[in-house]
Amino acid sequence: MKIGFIGAGNMAQAIIKGLVASETVTGDAIYLTTSTVEHSQEVAGQLGVHALASNEELAKTVDYLILAVKPGVIPTVLTDLSAILSTKDLPIISIAAGLTLADLANLVPTNPQQKFIRVMPNMNVTVRMGVSAITANTFVEEQETFTAQTIFDAVGSTYLIAEKDFRNFTSLAGCSPAYTYLFIDAMSRAGVKNGLPKALATKIATEAVMGSAALLSATEDETPWDLIDKVCSPGGTTVAGLVSLEEDAFTATVIRALDATIKRDEEMTK
Ligand SMILES: NC(=O)C1=CN([C@@H]2O[C@H](COP(=O)(O)OP(=O)(O)OC[C@H]3O[C@@H](n4cnc5c(N)ncnc54)[C@H](OP(=O)(O)O)[C@@H]3O)[C@@H](O)[C@H]2O)C=CC1
Numbered sequence: 001m002k003i004g005f006i007g008a009g010n011m012a013q014a015i016i017k018g019l020v021a022s023e024t025v026t027g028d029a030i031y032l033t034t035s036t037v038e039h040s041q042e043v044a045g046q047l048g049v050h051a052l053a054s055n056e057e058l059a060k061t062v063d064y065l066i067l068a069v070k071p072g073v074i075p076t077v078l079t080d081l082s083a084i085l086s087t088k089d090l091p092i093i094s095i096a097a098g099l100t101l102a103d104l105a106n107l108v109p110t111n112p113q114q115k116f117i118r119v120m121p122n123m124n125v126t127v128r129m130g131v132s133a134i135t136a137n138t139f140v141e142e143q144e145t146f147t148a149q150t151i152f153d154a155v156g157s158t159y160l161i162a163e164k165d166f167r168n169f170t171s172l173a174g175c176s177p178a179y180t181y182l183f184i185d186a187m188s189r190a191g192v193k194n195g196l197p198k199a200l201a202t203k204i205a206t207e208a209v210m211g212s213a214a215l216l217s218a219t220e221d222e223t224p225w226d227l228i229d230k231v232c233s234p235g236g237t238t239v240a241g242l243v244s245l246e247e248d249a250f251t252a253t254v255i256r257a258l259d260a261t262i263k264r265d266e267e268m269t270k
């Protein structure tokens with residue numbers, strides 16, 4: 001199976017690195033394009049995959065095509081591919097935020113039965129701990145959705161969800177690595193304020209967050225609050241910090257941030 005990536009920036013590179021590391025496919029089965037041939041060759045060389053000269057050539061070559069360009073670039077890319085898509089049965093996977101299956105279909109008027117699969121991954125696919133949502137239009141066969149799922153299972157976990165839940169998923173998983181890094185950085189700055197070197201403080205905060213997520217994930221019947229209660233010794237240090245966080249509306253602030261991502265995704269769809 002040959003997989004093509006149109007766009008090889010942050011996300012495509014993360015997925016390719018994870019895919020190759022998982023040994024699901026070899027670099028030899030992966031093809032990419034970027035905005036220039038020179039850049040495609042440079043990135044392909046770094047990743048150990050093939051660069052092709054144009055998006056049209058890529059679409060002709062591969063069995064599955066992943067659109068990994070910014071949402072605003074997708075209309076131009078699909079317009080350029082419309083002739084090929086009218087003759088070739090090529091499932092297209094879009095990872096773009098804010099573009100629905102219906103939006104994508106409207107961009108390929110030459111093939112009213114074009115197969116589109118929508119995936120929302122996150123950056124953690126780089127270390128094969130990504131979380132990806134998958135949905136497909138009615139023209140996609142079960143086996144093709146399964147193949148898309150296999151690609152993203154190789155770089156983490158996948159959830160087949162209804163398209164109506166994509167915005168919610170995007171805020172919870174697509175965007176949340178950025179918020180988690182912000183939290184880690186904020187803790188690390190506190191460590192610096194209180195006397196530790198930045199690199200050491202960041203390493204400690206990162207390992208604390210990683211272990212906390214691993215513990216929560218490993219427990220079968222405990223909620224986050226059950227674990228919070230276990231960390232808070234009566235009259236101790238943690239509860240003092242927890243009260244301070246909630247005095248500053250930590251929970252409400254996080255919910256408001258995720259609501260803002262949903263609102264932005266809605267704006268991008270219009
Ligand atoms: N970043 C993230 O965490 C996530 C992003 N997404 C989605 O993934 C998509 C890509 O995001 P991201 O990787 O961050 O973006 P980047 O800006 O890092 O990468 C975009 C890539 O598209 C290439 N490109 C631009 N125009 C063309 C063209 N006409 N033909 C071929 N390639 C082109 C760019 O080439 P060049 O490098 O030469 O400029 C670049 O390689 C977006 O739609 C985003 O919504 C989804 C989930 C998470």
Ligand SMILES: O=C(O)[C@@H]1CCC=N1
Nearest residue numbers: 096097122170174175
């Ligand atoms: O910021 C964005 O729009 C993309 C989608 C999810 C993560 N990054």
